[in-house]
Amino acid sequence: MTGFGVNAKKITIRTLKGLRSLIKPYLIATVAIGTSVTTGDLICQYIESHKKNRKGVITITPSSPSSSSPLSWWDRKRSRVMCTAAVFVSTPWSFTLSRIVERLFPGTQNIQIVKKILTNTLFAPIGISLMFTSVILLNGHTFREVKRKVKNDMPKTFLAGTCYWPLVSFLNFRFIPLDYRPIAGSLAGAIWNVYVSSAANNPKLNPDGSIQIPAGPAPTLLAESGGSAVPALQEAWRTLDDDNKKKDR
Numbered sequence: 242m243t244g245f246g247v248n249a250k251k252i253t254i255r256t257l258k259g260l261r262s263l264i265k266p267y268l269i270a271t272v273a274i275g276t277s278v279t280t281g282d283l284i285c286q287y288i289e290s291h292k293k294n295r296k297g298v299i300t301i302t303p304s305s306p307s308s309s310s311p312l313s314w315w316d317r318k319r320s321r322v323m324c325t326a327a328v329f330v331s332t333p334w335s336f337t338l339s340r341i342v343e344r345l346f347p348g349t350q351n352i353q354i355v356k357k358i359l360t361n362t363l364f365a366p367i368g369i370s371l372m373f374t375s376v377i378l379l380n381g382h383t384f385r386e387v388k389r390k391v392k393n394d395m396p397k398t399f400l401a402g403t404c405y406w407p408l409v410s411f412l413n414f415r416f417i418p419l420d421y422r423p424i425a426g427s428l429a430g431a432i433w434n435v436y437v438s439s440a441a442n443n444p445k446l447n448p449d450g451s452i453q454i455p456a457g458p459a460p461t462l463l464a465e466s467g468g469s470a471v472p473a474l475q476e477a478w479r480t481l482d483d484d485n486k487k488k489d490r
Contacts, residue, residue, distance in 0.1 A: 270336045270423035271328055277427035278327035281434025282320050289439065290314035319442055326375035326441075334368055335423070343419050354414045358407055365406070366399050369437075376441045398440045405433055 291314070338361070346356040370391045377387045409429045417425045 266420040266423075267332075267336055269420065271332045273423040273427035274332045274335060274430070275324055275328045277430040278331065278434045278438075279320055279324045280431045281436075282323040282438040283315070284431075285435045285438035286314060286316055286319065288435070322376055322379045323438060323441070325379060326372055330371050330375040331368065334371055335426075338364060338368075339419070339422060349415055354411055357414050358410045361410060362403065362407070365402055366395055369395050369398050369402070372437065373441055394440050398437065401436060402433070 342357050342360050346353045346360070373390050373395060374387045377390055378384075409426070413422050413425050413429075
């Protein structure tokens with residue numbers, strides 16, 4: 242019994258030390274991913290609300306028709322939902338997956354990096370589906386809408402990600418230490434999250450699950466700009482550039 246008690250104590254101490262060593266990197270990952278997703282959502286909302294019509298004139302679609310604020314385009318509830326989903330869903334998933342992948346394929350040799358990238362790519366549909374699920378449920382909808390959303394939008398979002406993330410992941414795995422990869426990944430993720438925010442929040446749903454029909458001009462949906470990340474990003478930069486030119490006049 243004495244030997245068993247000593248071993249149990251050692252195991253407990255070792256476990257507590259291991260958990261303590263994860264607190265700092267987990268907090269870093271939480272802040273990095275939460276900031277990245279929220280920033281991407283803000284940029285996405287700005288771009289979607291500044292729609293260019295056929296005559297080349299930019300019209301601003303406010304989130305609230307009665308608002309005259311300079312930030313009338315900002316849907317605060319949408320940002321809260323995206324941030325909440327990032328902190329409580331995306332962070333645990335991403336953090337756990339990154340630790341498992343590093344344990345399975347340690348090192349920065351090219352073959353190990355390729356294995357990490359392939360593993361991340363294999364599990365990417367789960368991460369995307371978790372984000373879509375949390376956003377739909379936090380907006381008050383049911384698992385029926387979740388199923389429809391994942392079925393319709395997850396495959397094209399996954400394909401868009403394969404055009405962007407492999408190179409980012411290679412650079413991250415090759416040059417960035419494990420504990421700081423969430424920061425580097427989140428810097429690149431801010432760009433990707435512009436696309437994800439559009440994909441996760443559009444089309445907007447009524448309480449009964451039906452698609453909302455906007456009263457005014459419908460915003461430009463980045464997730465539908467050609468069906469991949471590259472045209473979507475081109476549309477984003479074009480919108481920002483047009484808006485800056487308008488301000489300079």
